[in-house]
Every structure is written in structure tokens, then in C-alpha cells.
Amino acid sequence: MTTGLDVANLSLVDAADAVRNGEVSAVALLEACLANLDAHEDAVNATIWVDRESAFAAANAADAKRAAGGPLGPLHGLPLAHKDMYYQAGRLSSCGSAIRKDFVPDYSATVIDRLSAAGAYAFAGLNMAEFAQNGTGHNHHYGDCRNPWNLPYITGGSSSGSGAAVASRFTFAALGSDTGGSIRLPAAANGVTGIKPTQTRVSRYGVMPLSFSADNVGPLARTAGDCARIMSVIAGHDPRDPTSADMPVPDYEAELNGDLRGVRIGVPTTYFFDDVDAPVRDAVEAAASVLAGRGATVVRLPLPLMDAVAAYVAVVSRAEAATIHSQWMRQHPQDFATHISGRMFPGYAIPATYYVEALSRRGPILKAFATEVFTQVDLLVTPTIRICLPTLAATDIDNGPPGTEHLALGISTNTRPFNYLGLPTASVPCGFDPNGLPIGLQISGRPFAEAAVLHAADAYQRDTDWHTRRPSIMTA
Amino acid sequence: MTDTTKFVDDMTASIATWHGVTPPNAVALRMLGDFEKIIHDFEALRGTLRFEDEPSSFEAALTEAASIGVRS
Numbered sequence: 001m002t003t004g005l006d007v008a009n010l011s012l013v014d015a016a017d018a019v020r021n022g023e024v025s026a027v028a029l030l031e032a033c034l035a036n037l038d039a040h041e042d043a044v045n046a047t048i049w050v051d052r053e054s055a056f057a058a059a060n061a062a063d064a065k066r067a068a069g070g071p072l073g074p075l076h077g078l079p080l081a082h083k084d085m086y087y088q089a090g091r092l093s094s095c096g097s098a099i100r101k102d103f104v105p106d107y108s109a110t111v112i113d114r115l116s117a118a119g120a121y122a123f124a125g126l127n128m129a130e131f132a133q134n135g136t137g138h139n140h141h142y143g144d145c146r147n148p149w150n151l152p153y154i155t156g157g158s159s160s161g162s163g164a165a166v167a168s169r170f171t172f173a174a175l176g177s178d179t180g181g182s183i184r185l186p187a188a189a190n191g192v193t194g195i196k197p198t199q200t201r202v203s204r205y206g207v208m209p210l211s212f213s214a215d216n217v218g219p220l221a222r223t224a225g226d227c228a229r230i231m232s233v234i235a236g237h238d239p240r241d242p243t244s245a246d247m248p249v250p251d252y253e254a255e256l257n258g259d260l261r262g263v264r265i266g267v268p269t270t271y272f273f274d275d276v277d278a279p280v281r282d283a284v285e286a287a288a289s290v291l292a293g294r295g296a297t298v299v300r301l302p303l304p305l306m307d308a309v310a311a312y313v314a315v316v317s318r319a320e321a322a323t324i325h326s327q328w329m330r331q332h333p334q335d336f337a338t339h340i341s342g343r344m345f346p347g348y349a350i351p352a353t354y355y356v357e358a359l360s361r362r363g364p365i366l367k368a369f370a371t372e373v374f375t376q377v378d379l380l381v382t383p384t385i386r387i388c389l390p391t392l393a394a395t396d397i398d399n400g401p402p403g404t405e406h407l408a409l410g411i412s413t414n415t416r417p418f419n420y421l422g423l424p425t426a427s428v429p430c431g432f433d434p435n436g437l438p439i440g441l442q443i444s445g446r447p448f449a450e451a452a453v454l455h456a457a458d459a460y461q462r463d464t465d466w467h468t469r470r471p472s473i474m475t476a
Numbered sequence: 477m478t479d480t481t482k483f484v485d486d487m488t489a490s491i492a493t494w495h496g497v498t499p500p501n502a503v504a505l506r507m508l509g510d511f512e513k514i515i516h517d518f519e520a521l522r523g524t525l526r527f528e529d530e531p532s533s534f535e536a537a538l539t540e541a542a543s544i545g546v547r548s
Contacts, residue, residue, distance in 0.1 A: 200535060213534075245535070262547075308525060311517035326495060333500035342503030346511050348491040354518060361525065363537030367544075374545035402506055422538055446546070447538040 008032035009470070012078065012172040012226035013253075016119075019066070019077040026062035026077030029172075030055055030123070033079050036169045037124075040473050043151055044168055045143045046161040048084045048125045049092055055079060055123035062119065074229055076119030082175040083159045084125030085132060085208035086112050095208045096128040096158075098141045099328055099335050109206025110241065111175060111217055111234045118233045124171070126161030130340045132177055132210045133321065134158060135185050135411040136395045140337030144392050147189060148471035149437050152391045156189030156411065158182040162220045163190035167471050173221035173230055177207060179214045179317050181384075181415025184427035187220050188384035188440020191429040193457065193467060194220035195227045198447045199422030200245040202231075203238030209324055211317035212243075213359065214419045223467055224428065224457035228252035231450055247448055255451045256458040261295030263456065266377030271306040272414050276386045283431030283439040284383050287460060291381070294459045303380075304372045305365055306417065312358035312365070313420035319355045322347025339397035339405070366421050366447075374446050379456055384440030386414055388433040414442065424450045428457045429466035436472060480509045487511070 007015065007024050018024040034052065041047060062077035085095045087105035094101050112122065127145045129137065137145040137160030145160035147153040148168045155164045159176030163186025166174055176183040178196035187194030195218050202217040209215060219230040232253060237246040267288055273281060292298050322329070322344050325336075329348075333341045373380070387410070394400070395408040418425040423444045430441035441460070445453040461467050484505055491497055499505050 198538060200538065243535075245538070247539075305525075307517070308521055311514070311521060314514055314517070326497065329497045329500070330495070333497075336500070338501045338503050341500035342507055345491070345497065345499060345504035346487075346508040348495045348497055349487040349508060349511055350514075354514075357518070359534070360532055363532035363534040365525075366534065366537045366541050370541035370544040374541070376545070378545070397503055402502075405503065405507060405510075422534065446544065447542040449542070 008036050008169040011222045013223070013229055015172050016075055016078055016229070020072055022066070026059040027056065029077065030059040030079045033170055040148065040168050043146060043473055044148050044164050045145050046127050046164040046168065046170060047081070048094055048096070048127055048142050048161070050124040051091070052123070055121065058121035073117065073119030074233060075115060078120040078172055079123050080115065080120045080173055081124035081126050081165055081171040082122055083128045083162050083177060085128060085177065086175055087206040088112055088122060092125060093208070094125065096130045096132070096139055096142060101141070105206070107206060110203040110238045112206065114234050126165055126174055128161055129158035130337050131325065132158040132179060132182055132208065133340050133343060134408065135181055136392070136408050137186065138339065138392065138396060140398060146392070147389070147437065148473045149191060150435055150472065152393065153389050153435065153437055154189060154392055154395055156185035159186045159220065163187055163192055166190065166192045166220050166222065168474065169470070173219050173226055176218060176220050178216045178218060178419065179211045180419055181412040183218050183220060184384050184415050184425060184440065184442060185411060187427040189389055189438060191438030191466065191469065191471070192220050192222060193224055193227055193426065193428050194218065195231065195424065195426040195450065195453065196418065197231065197235065197450055198424045200243055201424070201448065201450065202234050203241040203244045205238055205240040211320040213320060214317045224426065224454045224461055225253060225256055227426070228256060228454045228458070231454070235450070250451050252451050252454055255455055258459045258462045259295060260291060260456060260459050263296045263379065264299055264377040265291050265296045265456070266299050266301050266373065266380045268303045268380060268382060269300050270302045272382035276383055277388045279388055279431070279433045280383045280386060280439050284381065284441055287430040287441045288381055290460055290463050291456060293463065299377050301373070301376055305369055308361070308365055309417045309420050312361065313416045315350050315354050315358050316420065318347040319350045337398060342397065362420065369421060370446065378445065378452060380444040382414055382442045382444070384414060384427040384442040385411060388435065389437045418444055422447060424448070424453050426453050426457050428460060430464070431466060438466070480512065483512055484509050
């Protein structure tokens with residue numbers, strides 16, 4: 001058995017294959033992840049809890065199963081850690097909050113069950129924005145998650161720990177959730193790959209709700225291939241989540257071949273590049289050229305209906321989040337961080353007529369958008385975040401001057417429209433800004449075209465090495 | 477009293493009446509004030525969309541849009 005591999009630096013796919021082939025043990029994978037955790041967690045603050053005892057029991061069981069010649073799943077022996085809002089029977093699920101600091105569900109999320117059936121196990125609950133309600137990674141109760149590329153800067157949120165833990169090689173992949181960008185923002189900010197699937201593509205049973213209309217479950221991992229493998233495991237209809245789509249699930253990994261000939265890639269001339277910072281614009285333009293080098297045709301086009309999308313997306317999740325949290329907001333609002341209750345409060349002012357208008361037009365707007373856009377192009381590429389990442393201090397609503405909230409909320413300007421439209425959208429690393437912080441490229445496709453999105457992301461990663469780089473805390 | 481102050485006061489009273497929720501902090505009041513922009517954005521859309529009153533299903537639209545523009 002090989003011991004010379006830097007096993008925690010392997011991609012999830014390579015790590016799984018190494019376990020399957022007997023090149024490395026499941027225990028060695030776990031030890032490597034925990035070594036990184038022990039070395040860097042004090043700086044990054046990516047976890048809320050770690051269960052080492054059960055982790056070693058799971059790793060030893062995985063090695064024993066392989067030695068016995070049993071059938072092995074596609075994630076056999078992989079230690080994973082997830083945003084601390086995925087229910088696991090008998091384990092803490094704090095949701096990043098004080099209100100649920102002792103919440104231990106007695107059932108598990110479908111996605112947790114599916115990952116387990118594929119051979120993976122979870123060993124940690126990851127830091128996150130309180131109740132998944134900010135895009136920066138601030139957390140008043142468990143401490144802010146810090147960016148491993150440059151510690152004073154934001155990790156993005158709300159799946160802050162998921163992005164930072166994958167980047168810091170604490171885990172090979174992590175589940176995040178995405179209601180307004182909460183997978184893609186930390187993927188971009190931490191230099192990892194993440195995908196928000198099509199609305200309804202992945203079961204939400206056993207996952208803390210924030211917005212019934214816009215919540216999505218998806219992975220953050222090192223590569224597009226890693227995300228493809230996880231998506232093949234977690235996607236598909238779940239009888240326990242009647243809102244999940246009953247659509248066939250392709251083998252996403254099998255469709256990754258690097259060939260983009262015949263693929264039309266759109267670069268919007270409206271909305272997504274408004275007031276974009278130059279390093280971000282340049283990185284995304286360079287990425288479009290890389291995709292063209294793989295055979296894609298790049299098309300510049302205006303996007304329709306963006307005023308309506310921007311207006312409507314602003315009310316749906318806020319009204320739903322306010323509704324879900326209304327009892328706590330009545331009885332003990334002081335238990336929320338200032339910026340969480342402050343953000344939730346205006347949700348009660350949204351008239352039902354606005355909410356209904358926004359939801360009732362969602363389908364027609366999607367069809368009109370798709371008819372105009374996807375007859376011209378197959379995919380859209382945009383900046384995940386328009387600006388170079390700000391610091392935690394500059395976006396600290398609780399302690400900053402009035403107006404701080406505008407910078408903090410603006411982080412998700414480019415991600416939220418795809419939640420309203422329900423489109424599958426990935427973020428892949430495509431460069432670095434002058435502060436040494438990662439820049440994200442957003443790739444969006446037709447509904448249920450996760451395969452096409454991941455195909456383009458994988459093709460891009462065949463010609464670039466941004467996704468292989470390690471954060472400065474690990475190389476210093 | 478500025479227009480924004482009146483707007484916030486009116487909305488705060490409405491929220492208390494309808495939901496029994498009171499402003500938890502000054503940030504909440506500032507963010508409530510920002511909702512004037514949402515009203516403006518909604519008003520700006522009036523009459524601009526051609527599908528004002530169609531019955532619709534977002535889930536059905538996802539399925540339908542999945543094949544739009546797909547080339548064999």
C-alpha cells in the first residue's frame with residue numbers, strides 16, 4: 001500500500017479510486033484530512049463539530065469491507081464533512097445558530113443516506129452563516145469562517161465552512177446549500193468547484209429549510225469531476241421529498257470528455273458585468289477564451305427580463321425565510337445575530353400580492369428567458385462575484401457603520417438570478433485577484449442540464465490549474 | 477419626518493399588527509427602509525410583461541425549458 005502520496009491533496013475521484021485499488025487505506029485518507037484540520041482549523045474556523053471516534057470506526061469498517069472483497073460504492077471509504085444543516089440521526093445539527101445549538105434530529109437527510117450508501121461517511125459539521133442567511137461567512141455564534149487564501153477576507157456564504165474546508169484539504173468534498181448563491185459564493189471565494197443543481201433536482205428531505213421555492217442541495221469539491229461523481233449519487237427523485245423531480249439521472253462523470261466542439265457559450269452583455277472589477281472581468285474573459293480553445297463558440301448576447309428577475313428574486317426567499325422563522329422572531333429575536341434578524345424583519349413587510357406576483361410569473365419568465373437565450377447558446381458564463389473579495393471587517397453588518405449591509409448583500413448580485421430561474425449553475429476557480437484571493441467563473445445551463453454544465457467546467461479544468469492550487473496557509 | 481422615516485414607521489406598525497413582530501435592532505429598520513427600492517422596481521415593471529395573468533407552474537416550466545434550443 002502506497003504511503004508516499006499526499007493523499008489529502010488528491011481529488012475526490014482520485015482518492016476514491018486509490019481506496020478501491022488498494023493504493024491507500026480509508027484510515028490513511030482520514031488521518032491526512034485530520035492532520036490538515038489540526039494544523040489549520042484554528043486559523044480558518046471551518047468546523048462546528050468533529051466526531052473523530054466514529055470517523056475512525058467508519059474508516060476501519062471501510063478498510064475491512066474492502067479486504068473482505070465486498071462490493072464497493074463510488075465513494076467507498078471517503079471522509080466527508082457537510083454544512084451543519086444536514087440532519088444525521090443522533091448528531092448535532094446547529095444550523096449555525098444559537099437557537100438550534102442543541103438540536104439533534106432523530107432522522108437523516110436523504111442526501112446523507114445516499115452518500116452513505118455510496119460508501120462515504122461524515123465526520124464533521126461545518127461552519128455556516130446562521131440559518132444560511134448571509135453571503136459573507138460571518139457567524140456571531142461560532143465565529144466567522146476565515147478565508148484560507150487570506151485570513152482577513154470573507155469566505156463567502158452561506159456554506160462558508162464547506163468552501164474553506166474543501167480548500168484547506170480538511171475533506172474531499174462537502175455538501176452546501178444554495179438559496180441565493182450559498183454554494184457558488186464560497187466555491188468562488190475559496191478557489192474550489194461547486195454546483196447548484198436545477199431547482200427540484202436533488203432531494204431536500206432532512207435539510208434545514210430557508211426558502212421552499214429557492215433552496216437547493218449540492219456539492220463543493222476540488223474538481224468538476226468530483227462534483228459529477230457526487231451528483232450522480234445524490235440527484236434524483238425522492239419519495240420523501242415530493243417536490244423533487246422525477247427525471248432520469250445520467251452518469252454525469254461518464255459525459256466528461258473535454259470536447260466542446262459544437263457547444264455555444266454565451267457571454268452576457270447585460271446585467272452580469274455591470275460595475276464588475278477589472279481583475280474579475282479579465283479572468284472571466286480569459287476563461288471564455290480557454291473554452292473557445294476547446295472548440296466552443298463564444299457568443300455575446302443581451303439577456304432578457306433581467307429587471308423582472310432581479311425584482312422578483314428580491315422578495316421570494318425573504319418572505320419565505322421570514323415565514324419559517326416567525327415564531328422565533330416573535331418570541332426571542334435577541335437569539336439571532338443582529339444582521340440575521342435585521343435582514344429577516346423586512347420580510348414581514350412584503351405584501352402577499354408581491355409574493356404571489358413574483359412566484360406566479362416565475363414559470364412564464366423562465367420559459368421566455370429560455371426561449372430567447374437557449375435558442376442562441378447552450379451555456380452562459382458570468383462572474384460568480386462581480387467584485388474582488390472584501391474583508392470580513394468591511395462586510396460586518398453587526399459592527400460596521402450604516403451602509404455596510406449594501407456591500408454585504410451585493411456579494412450575491414450575480415448568483416441570485418439563477419435561483420429565481422432555477423437553472424443549474426456551477427462555479428469554478430478561474431484566477432486570483434491582487435489580494436491573492438480566488439475568482440470564480442459561473443457556468444449556467446438549461447434546466448436539468450447539469451451534465452452540460454459539468455462537461456464545460458471539466459473541459460476548462462483540463463487546460464487550467466487554478467483548481468489544483470493550495471491556499472496560502474498550507475504553502476506558507 | 478422624511479418620506480423614508482414615514483415609510484419605515486408605517487411598515488413597522490403594519491408588521492406589528494399583522495405578525496406581532498417588533499424591530500429587533502437598527503439594522504432591521506435600515507433594511508426595511510431599503511424596501512422602497514423594491515416597490516420602485518415592482519412599479520417599474522407594471523405593464524412591461526406580456527404574460528400578466530397566465531396560469532403557470534414553475535415545475536412544468538422547468539421541464540418544458542429543458543428541451544428549448546436543444547440541437548440533435
